[in-house]
Amino acid sequence: MQSPHRPSLLRKMNVRKVLEVIQSQGTLTRADVMRCSGISAPTVSKAVSALLEAGLLEERETAEFSVGRPGKLLQLPRFSAQVIGVVLEWDYCSIVASGLDGHLHEDKLDRFKTPQSYSELIEIISGKILNLVEKEEIPALGVGITVPGLVNSNDGRIFLASNLHIVDGQAPAIDIASRTDLECVLVQKSTSLCLSEKTYGAGxxxxxxxxxxxxxxxxxxxxxxxxxxxxxxxxxxxxxxxxxxxxxxxxxxxxxxxxxxxxxxxxxxxxxxxxxxxxxxxxxxxxxxxxxxxxxxxxxxxxxxxxxxxxxxxxxxxxxxxxxxxxxxxxxxxxxxxxxxxxxxxxxxxxxxxxxxxxxxxxGNKYLGAVAGIINHLANSLGPRLT
Ligand SMILES: [Zn+2]
Missing domain, CATH: 3.30.420.40 (ATPase, nucleotide binding domain)
Structure with a gap:
């Protein structure tokens, strides 16, 4: 998933801008992306290549004409690739799959009572993720895990979850990644809801x-x-x-x-x-x-x-x-x-x-929050962190 060379901060920002434009506008040609983002053609082209390579975008041929010539349409994969959202809560936990466009596959939403111990939590969630991925036969690009607690963004460890103490001091993204072999990220629930509102909601x-x-x-x-x-x-x-x-x-x-x-x-x-x-x-x-x-x-x-x-x-x-x-x-x-x-x-x-x-x-909602968390993480991993 990492680029072979170290991309610049500017490139990362351009990648994010291109992704945001397509997230908010839907299916677009490269020319549309240029118009909507205000970014130059060569830069759009580089950002699109990085996103296509990472599987965060797909393109299809179109017969329609754009700026005088046929264009390829760029879109976020709905069914050809997926991400998994895991929502940890004090009473119930949930696992849901989603297209990269934020289309939740809600028929496969799995909601279950929160286990009593951390080890049980990790085993159950990892097993359910593996089942979901194997059953679907769609490439899963990653897993976004949200927790109602304080997450140290530097090491992915939970400082404190005041209503879910079994996860205090733990790093569930690292533990689930080691069992599923998938890219996992842990995001504070409040942050994930904010990302969801920014990506899919009124923000x-x-x-x-x-x-x-x-x-x-x-x-x-x-x-x-x-x-x-x-x-x-x-x-x-x-x-x-x-x-x-x-x-x-x-x-x-x-x-x-x-x-x-x-x-x-x-x-x-x-x-x-x-x-x-x-x-x-x-x-x-x-x-x-x-x-x-x-x-x-x-x-x-x-x-x-x-x-x-x-x-x-x-x-x-x-x-x-x-x-x-x-x-x-x-x-x-x-x-x-x-x-x-x-x-x-x-x-x-x-x-x-x-x-x-x-x-x-x-x-926004908590499932889209977890989905937005992993998509945001995958986009960020195409370049160095901003902070
Ligand atoms: Zn307090």
């Missing part, structure tokens, strides 16, 4: 946006100036563990008391409702009872969105984004929840930043 033409995933932890991914913010070890944008309840706060998976993550997520809401009712309920069960009119969760819901809004306001003040995309199931619990949360967040944030920031529900 395609946005330079400055934030993606929040508050389903279990309080994950934040940041694109600023068109670049993913990663910091020294890939940990930038970590907002989950700022203290918001210094007095009487609940114990967080990170070991501190009163973190934002303990009060502002779907999981936090589930905890507080379960505590009042005196029994452990899953989010889906609570949602069903609320829908049937058999359970009133107004106090817990209002408490959760108050703290969620504090986190959103902080993100607006710190990063001045044009958009914030949020993934949360609690918005479905009552018609006014999302609007109410936005109203509180905007009233708490600084006016100049909040008045120019659109808060929306995220259009």
């Amino acid at each position: 395609q033409s946005v330079e400055d946006f934030i993606n929040l995933d508050v389903t279990s932890g309080f994950g934040m991914g940041v694109f600023t100036g068109g670049q993913l913010l990663d910091g020294q070890h890939g940990l930038a944008g970590e907002i989950a563990h700022i203290t918001v309840e210094p007095e009487g706060g609940r114990m967080c998976g990170c070991g501190n008391l009163g973190c934002l993550e303990t009060v502002a997520t779907d999981l936090a809401l589930t905890h507080y409702v379960s505590k009042r009712l005196g029994k452990d309920l899953e989010f889906e069960a609570i949602a069903e009872l609320v829908k049937q009119g058999e359970l009133d969760i107004t106090p817990e819901l209002d408490h959760t969105i108050e703290f969620l809004a504090i986190g959103v306001a902080a993100a607006i003040n710190i990063f001045n984004p044009a958009n914030i995309f949020i993934t949360a199931r609690l918005f479905d619990l009552r018609d006014d929840v999302f609007d109410k949360m936005c109203e509180i967040a905007k009233s708490r944030a600084l006016q100049p930043s909040s008045s120019s920031c659109e808060i929306e529900r995220s259009k």
